[in-house]
Amino acid sequence: MAGFRDEDKRHFPLQDIKSVVELFRSQLSCSVEPNLALLSVTLGYIENVLTNNRALNKVDSGANLEPIFPVVELAPVEALYHKFVCQIKGSVDLSQFTHGVATRDLVKKVSDVIWSSLSRSYHTDRAHLQSLYSYLTGNRLDCFGVAFAVVAACQVLGYKDVHLALSEDHAWVTFGDKGAETAEVTWHGKGNEDKRGQPISVGVAEKSWLYLYGYPVQCTRSMEVAAMVSAINPSIDSHTDSIEMASLQQELLWLLYDMGHLRKYPMALGNLADLEEIDPTPDKPPPIQLFHEGIHAGKVYYNNQHVYPYTYLGSHHYRRGQFKDALHCWAQAANVIRSYNYNREDEEIYKEFLEIAHELIPNMLKSVSLSALHSPALSPASSTDDSSEKSNGRSTPVSVPLSPLLNDPECFAYLLQLYDGICQWEEGSSTPVLHIGWAKHIVQSINSFSPQVRSKLNILLIGDQGEVIKDEEEEEEEEKEKDKDESKTEEKEEPKKGRGRGSKGSRAVAKGKGEKNG
Numbered sequence: 268m269a270g271f272r273d274e275d276k277r278h279f280p281l282q283d284i285k286s287v288v289e290l291f292r293s294q295l296s297c298s299v300e301p302n303l304a305l306l307s308v309t310l311g312y313i314e315n316v317l318t319n320n321r322a323l324n325k326v327d328s329g330a331n332l333e334p335i336f337p338v339v340e341l342a343p344v345e346a347l348y349h350k351f352v353c354q355i356k357g358s359v360d361l362s363q364f365t366h367g368v369a370t371r372d373l374v375k376k377v378s379d380v381i382w383s384s385l386s387r388s389y390h391t392d393r394a395h396l397q398s399l400y401s402y403l404t405g406n407r408l409d410c411f412g413v414a415f416a417v418v419a420a421c422q423v424l425g426y427k428d429v430h431l432a433l434s435e436d437h438a439w440v441t442f443g444d445k446g447a448e449t450a451e452v453t454w455h456g457k458g459n460e461d462k463r464g465q466p467i468s469v470g471v472a473e474k475s476w477l478y479l480y481g482y483p484v485q486c487t488r489s490m491e492v493a494a495m496v497s498a499i500n501p502s503i504d505s506h507t508d509s510i511e512m513a514s515l516q517q518e519l520l521w522l523l524y525d526m527g528h529l530r531k532y533p534m535a536l537g538n539l540a541d542l543e544e545i546d547p548t549p550d551k552p553p554p555i556q557l558f559h560e561g562i563h564a565g566k567v568y569y570n571n572q573h574v575y576p577y578t579y580l581g582s583h584h585y586r587r588g589q590f591k592d593a594l595h596c597w598a599q600a601a602n603v604i605r606s607y608n609y610n611r612e613d614e615e616i617y618k619e620f621l622e623i624a625h626e627l628i629p630n631m632l633k634s635v636s637l638s639a640l641h642s643p644a645l646s647p648a649s650s651t652d653d654s655s656e657k658s659n660g661r662s663t664p665v666s667v668p669l670s671p672l673l674n675d676p677e678c679f680a681y682l683l684q685l686y687d688g689i690c691q692w693e694e695g696s697s698t699p700v701l702h703i704g705w706a707k708h709i710v711q712s713i714n715s716f717s718p719q720v721r722s723k724l725n726i727l728l729i730g731d732q733g734e735v736i737k738d739e740e741e742e743e744e745e746e747k748e749k750d751k752d753e754s755k756t757e758e759k760e761e762p763k764k765g766r767g768r769g770s771k772g773s774r775a776v777a778k779g780k781g782e783k784n785g
């Protein structure tokens with residue numbers, strides 16, 4: 268694997284964001300595949316300078332603002348790259364391994380080389396541990412970083428078949444003919460024995476969200492570049508981000524988007540949409556379109572087994588106070604999780620649903636109730652006069668009008684679908700999901716809706732072909748007809764075996780009454 272080619276060298280020294288984007292463009296558009304190690308060292312170097320708050324003690328002296336963006340010389344980047352190449356080639360005796368596609372032994376050997384060179388003890392969930400710069404200068408990598416380093420090392424050894432596989436909270440590798448083999452190469456979470464070297468089969472069989480039911484993002488080399496760009500962490504500390512690092516990430520994600528490399532990568536689309544919401548790029552698609560492209564990709568390429576595309580959009584709507592849309596997204600997210608069994612390694616998505624149910628929805632219900640209280644309908648001029656005091660001598664409380672949200676049966680239906688999805692997620696799981704704290708919030712949320720709305724609910728039965736089996740109104744009509752008929756003639760035929768609740772695959776969909784069949 269050669270180092271930088273001449274056409275790459277001409278971008279150095281990198282002086283600004285544009286020069287980094289042009290380096291990535293040339294790496295991504297030429298015939299030879301992009302060099303993961305070189306690009307990762309370059310990004311890690313820049314991230315280290317821009318987010319290392321020691322560097323921020325350079326105050327601007329008024330007249331001349333200190334240049335923030337570092338000048339990245341070729342020499343230090345190439346030196347680190349060669350250190351990586353020597354370490355990998357020095358540790359793996361290729362004569363033992365067949366050329367062509369990689370074997371499980373080779374992948375395990377490379378994972379062991381990375382693993383054994385990590386420093387003994389460090390906080391693995393800290394920021395800025397995702398790049399080869401961190402690995403080569405500090406021997407520290409996070410869980411994603413180890414998987415990425417294994418793929419970059421296999422590329423250095425000349426294996427074009429070893430690729431990164433990504434779920435929403437884990438990473439592993441595929442290799443062999445048609446990438447049909449899988450192997451764990453890193454650890455996951457806290458207190459879980461690492462399964463390095465093993466194939467992924469058990470995780471999928473257990474139906475755990477962590478392995479996405481066998482629908483992970485299967486990266487190409489360009490998507491591995493997208494993963495390293497997505498993994499950029501612009502944070503300086505828990506309250507501050509480096510604007511330059513965030514805008515470098517944003518511009519690199521647009522480069523990858525425009526080249527079509529984010530098409531099958533929902534989380535990268537979500538990352539770009541979040542950055543665009545903060546600082547929109549002129550003449551680019553709006554965040555809402557990117558979020559929907561992520562949802563579409565999840566449906567088209569991953570059998571709609573990914574949860575984050577819906578929670579990305581749900582968070583976006585929530586931040587903008589579009590609470591009905593947020594509830595709809597969260598209901599769709601729960602509709603995905605219902606098909607999984609909860610497993611102890613699925614805590615990340617559990618925490619996501621916990622935050623939605625225990626923080627975001629209660630805050631939402633509070634804020635709509637408060638705004639209803641202060642709504643013009645209640646201001647003194649238009650509020651009901653105090654006749655109630657006169658009429659019965661006692662002051663009867665003026666009934667507080669509920670906000671439109673709490674009077675909307677569809678919103679109530681979304682809330683029920685959210686909770687129903689979480690309940691079904693728990694069914695058949697080895698680990699319980701719900702506890703009494705959940706019940707408190709479920710009751711509180713349901714009680715926030717008006718009794719009228721809760722009675723207006725219309726449960727439709729949808730068969731597994733998506734057809735409406737019958738709704739309750741039809742059922743009532745049929746009952747009335749039947750009662751009439753029965754008074755005339757004896758019931759002859761067997762009652763029709765409806766594909767109702769008892770049948771396999773049908774599910775109840777709650778819809779607001781009187782709405783068009785959507």
Ligand SMILES: FC(F)(F)Cc1cc2c(N3CCN(c4nnc(C(F)(F)F)s4)CC3)ncnc2s1
Nearest residue numbers: 411433434435436437438497534575578579582
């Ligand atoms: F490799 C692992 F183990 F790290 C798993 C991966 C995570 C992840 C990611 N994330 C994780 C999810 N993430 C989210 N940010 N907001 C989210 C939402 F809850 F709003 F949906 S999800 C930030 C970026 N973004 C790009 N690619 C990846 S691959």
